[in-house]
Amino acid sequence: MKSKFKQISSIVLICIILVLTACSSNSGSTDEIQIGLSTAMTGNFPLAGERTKQGVELAVKEINANGGVNGKKIKLVIEDDQNTQTTAVNVVTKLVNSGVVAVIGPHTSGNVAAVSDIYKNAKIPFITGGASPKLTALGNPYLFRARPSDTISGKVAATYAVETLGAKKVGISFNNNDFGTGGRDVIKATLEQLGIPYVEAGHNSGDKDLTGQLMQLKSAGVDLIISWTDDAEVALTSRQLYELNIKVPVIASAGVVMDQVLNLVEPEYVENWYSVTDFVSSNSRQEVVDFVKNFNDEYGIDPELYASTYYSAMYVLADAIERASETTPEKIREALTKTSELSLPEGVYTADANGDMLHESIIVQIKSKKSVVLDIVRLGD
Amino acid sequence: MDLNVIIQLIVSGLALGFVYALVSIEYTIIYNSTGLLNFSHDKFIMIGAYVFAGQFIVSMGVEPWLAVIATILTMFIFGIVVAKGIFNPLRNMTSPIFAVMGTVFLGRILTELARLIWGATPFTVPGFLKGTFQIGEIVVTRVSLIIIVASILILAALQFLLKKTKIGKAMRCVQQNKTAAALMGINVSTNINLTIAISAIICAAIGIMVIPLFTIDLTIASMIGLKGFAAGVIGGFGYLPGAIVGGISIGILENLSTLIIPTLYKDCIAYGLLIIILLIRPSGLLGHKR
DSSP states (O other): OHHHHHHHHHHHHHHHHHHHHHHOOOOOOTTEEEEEEEEOSSSSOHHHHHHHHHHHHHHHHHHHHTTOBTTBEEEEEEEEOTTOHHHHHHHHHHHHTTTOSEEEOOOSHHHHHHHHHHHHHHTOOEEEOOOOGGGGGGOOTTEEESSOOHHHHHHHHHHIIIIISOOSSEEEEEESSHHHHHHHHHHHHHHHHHTOOEEEEEEOTTOOOOHHHHHHHHHTTOSEEEEEOOHHHHHHHHHHHHHTTOOSOEEEOGGGGSHHHHTTSOHHHHTTOEEEESOOTTOOOHHHHHHHHHHHHHHSSOOOHHHHHHHHHHHHHHHHHHHSSSSSHHHHHHHHHTOOSEEETTEEEOOOTTSBOBOEEEEEEEETTEEEEEEEEEOOO | OOHHHHHHHHHHHHHHHHHHHHHHHHHHHHHHHHSOOOTTHHHHHHHHHIIIIIIIIIITOOOHHHHHHHHHHHHHHHHHHHIIIIIHHHHTSSSHHHHHHHHHHHHHHHHHHHHHHHOSSOBOOTTTTOOEEEETTEEEEHHHHHHHHHHHHHHHHHHHHHHHSHHHHHHHHHHHOHHHHHHTTOOHHHHHHHHHHHHHHHHHHHHHHHTTTSOBSTTTTHHHHHHHHHHHHHHOTTOHHHHHHHHHHHHHHHHHGGGTSOGGGTTHHHHHHHHHHHHHOTTTTTTOOO
16 A cells, blocks of 8 residues: 555656756756755655755855865755655656756665666766665666775674674674675675674564564574664664673674664663774764864754765765866766775775775774774775 | 573563554454444554654653553544544445545555654654563563553453443444444444544554554554454454454464574564465454354
8 A cells, every 4th residue: 555655656756856847947057066966855764864965065065165166166956865766766867867967865775776777877977875785786887885885894893793802603683675685795705704603683674573583693602793784673673682681792784873773772772882884973083073063063963974974975076076177977977986095074085996985994882872983994905 | 492492482472462462452343343444553553652752751741651641532532533534424435445545544644644743753762661570581571561461451441341331332232233223222423433432542552562662653553553453364353352362373473483484584474374364264263253
């Protein structure tokens, strides 16, 4: 029933979009550079979309205040993709036809896979934060990633579990979606390389009880758990691990350090948890300190992963446009592939052949719901 | 296989089983009374959770026990309004499809209303019904215990109402034959209003009790709504004790299933069981003929 409604509403949306595009003849004045942003302002992920928008808008404001790029101001064209693949396809189609030279977003790996070909056919480069290793397999030369692929974070998590925390048998609790299974595969491969046995227990998005899965890990006698899942499920995992008295160290995927997840759990559930992430506002790098201050001045809150990722993405794009010989999508794509040693709040950006631009992860530990940075791991390819 | 693990799975499954049983009862009484299925019943549960947590606890800062009473009162009025607005006008239409569509749309309206009023960000009530008891190796959470006790109380109260009071007897009359009930001087419409209000109260109770288990979001009751439906069919559709047996069997079996099948397929148990029961014993486990 629900999907019926989604269909109807997307049809209505397409109509509205058609009318809107017909009305607005995008002339795009010559002293402006138009950049698209596809993010989830509504739907099941609205807070992430809100932070994404704030991050990008802050970056644009700063860039324009410093004279813009090559003397031209940047103009954002923002579209709401509702974090669904149908809407993402619609808004990206609209964006690539509206005179933008590059696009930021959509976010999740599933959405990126859905819109990848549209960008490829339109020959417009885009930067996303979708982390699934499967995106590399798309082989899209117009795809650039502003966050480390899970090939990196998964590897870092598994290596840290074995080499630093001394795990002898690892339990992998993963979400059965693109993100979770992508991470799981990397973790499994790394553990196999290290010769460490593991047990895996998967769950689906929207599961409400993980007793079965967690008891399976417990009875297998694992001495460390790596949890690779989404926001609601990681909150559930932490509560049930605590309640079931399973006291082993846990390394979780990036989501757990964000306030929207921490607000769903009691402090003791996630105390001393480790997480492999790419941004925490407590990081003492100068870029991060400045960014946190500016973000706070602008919006009165601390930035999180989404704000930082897309703030940095906007700067990566601005850097590429500045280096490009002319402001066309193709030249910007070429410039993006040559991005090198660009230091931003999210990390140090260097593009590789797959369009992956960030190759480092931060290992943090949660103490009283605050993230303490333990280590920054940079992987050479 | 470790006995402790099996007992732990049964204990956790029992609490969810009672939740399924309550869900199953909540729509069974509406079905019995009006002959209509309430397709928005999971949204009633969601609204119950939002009214309790979003409105009374988070926005107004009311004490939990007072919030429980306030939520039950709110949901009672809500039930009466829905009955007067949708169930009573639509149940006498030429085709039951009108009432079905009515409840489906009601569900959509409730979801969007909750999104508008309380926002789409998932949240929780910190510390609400938190805590665990340890019996040997077995962990029992406080919320599981409360769900089991509260469910038994609700079931007993419902049974008492239906069997011992005049209102309850009138409800059963309406279930059996609306014309005859009307001829006996029972106001059928009022009776239906009351039944739906009681169903809404049970929904509110479910919504409140699952808050510590689930995160409060717009889809909080989608899964238990479906499984509660399956529970009713497995136990024997339209028969209250059947709903209880069905709910508890699903709760325990799906947890125990993780010992044998990959955990990803846990959710299939309820629906697999549903198909098997429909094939070999369509009248349900308890085989009650209405």
